[in-house]
Amino acid sequence: EDALISGIAFNRDEAQLTIAGVPDRPGIAAAILGPVGDANIEVDMIVQNVGADASTDFTFTVHKNDYDRASDVVKALAVELGAKGVRTATDIVKVSLVGVGMRSHAGIASKMFKALAAEGINIRMISTSEIKISVVIEDKYLELAVRTLHRAFELDQAKS
Amino acid sequence: EDALISGIAFNRDEAQLTIAGVPDRPGIAAAILGPVGDANIEVDMIVQNVGADASTDFTFTVHKNDYDRASDVVKALAVELGAKGVRTATDIVKVSLVGVGMRSHAGIASKMFKALAAEGINIRMISTSEIKISVVIEDKYLELAVRTLHRAFELDQAKS
Ligand SMILES: C[C@@H](O)[C@H](N)C(=O)O
Numbered sequence: 001e002d003a004l005i006s007g008i009a010f011n012r013d014e015a016q017l018t019i020a021g022v023p024d025r026p027g028i029a030a031a032i033l034g035p036v037g038d039a040n041i042e043v044d045m046i047v048q049n050v051g052a053d054a055s056t057d058f059t060f061t062v063h064k065n066d067y068d069r070a071s072d073v074v075k076a077l078a079v080e081l082g083a084k085g086v087r088t089a090t091d092i093v094k095v096s097l098v099g100v101g102m103r104s105h106a107g108i109a110s111k112m113f114k115a116l117a118a119e120g121i122n123i124r125m126i127s128t129s130e131i132k133i134s135v136v137i138e139d140k141y142l143e144l145a146v147r148t149l150h151r152a153f154e155l156d157q158a159k160s
Numbered sequence: 161e162d163a164l165i166s167g168i169a170f171n172r173d174e175a176q177l178t179i180a181g182v183p184d185r186p187g188i189a190a191a192i193l194g195p196v197g198d199a200n201i202e203v204d205m206i207v208q209n210v211g212a213d214a215s216t217d218f219t220f221t222v223h224k225n226d227y228d229r230a231s232d233v234v235k236a237l238a239v240e241l242g243a244k245g246v247r248t249a250t251d252i253v254k255v256s257l258v259g260v261g262m263r264s265h266a267g268i269a270s271k272m273f274k275a276l277a278a279e280g281i282n283i284r285m286i287s288t289s290e291i292k293i294s295v296v297i298e299d300k301y302l303e304l305a306v307r308t309l310h311r312a313f314e315l316d317q318a319k320s
Pocket residue numbers: 113117121122123124182183184185186187188189190208216218
């Protein structure tokens with residue numbers, strides 16, 4: 001196994017905005033991000049899963065300070081695009097397993113998910129890259145999640 | 161603007177598997193990835209958006225060579241988890257804008273999405289990190305997408 005886990009990162013300054021049921025056709029992603037960028041709102045995660053019935057949900061996260069403005073932009077877009085609705089959450093935290101060579105390691109992801117599940121922590125969103133497996137969970141679980149993952153991946157041992 | 165775009169990467173060896181309508185409660189993500197990892201199937205992307213009505217869709221990509229085995233695992237899981245169904249696609253390609261400091265740049269993402277939209281390329285999935293904005297599109301658009309993004313981000317100029 002070539003993966004090397006270097007640590008746990010988290011970001012509790014984010015808010016999530018989802019435009020639900022947007023048309024799944026060319027131009028929609030641009031139609032959403034364009035106005036968000038024009039409003040000078042920075043975006044961290046963008047998550048969109050495969051659609052069904054020609055529609056899908058489009059989610060992105062922003063800094064909590066930009067939430068109100070982003071929410072206004074998104075509500076207007078939802079009407080303009082004929083979306084099903086808008087769902088948002090400010091009680092979120094992004095927790096990431098950081099490492100190298102983590103891509104292709106179903107075992108590492110499942111270990112991370114098992115550890116969180118064992119503490120009753122629901123995983124609201126998942127997004128991965130070669131260097132990070134990120135989950136979005138409810139912010140009240142931040143400390144428990146970080147402690148749990150440190151233990152599961154034996155990251156707390158270097159200091160003992 | 162502190163972002164630096166270094167290039168376009170793509171992976172045409174992937175297949176996508178989605179378990180649609182899985183229960184959105186602790187333990188489900190682990191219940192899916194566990195058996196996939198146990199079957200020695202490597203996983204590249206994992207994408208899960210926020211749920212609604214206590215359910216969500218769970219998507220991951222594997223190497224095309226592992227598609228048949230992954231498909232068997234997923235179909236069995238869908239039954240076991242009481243999921244709505246399974247959707248899969250082997251006609252996909254992952255195209256990524258690679259750089260540094262790309263996080264927080266709604267303008268970069270919207271430029272990427274606009275460029276693809278202008279060529280009529282539908283974006284099936286989106287997943288982002290600080291160093292990559294990745295989209296999954298239909299594989300027939302690979303060459304067009306890469307050429308379009310090189311032009312949009314002026315990455316073809318170094319060689320002229
Ligand atoms: C859907 C799945 O991610 C579930 N929410 C879990 O925590 O395992």
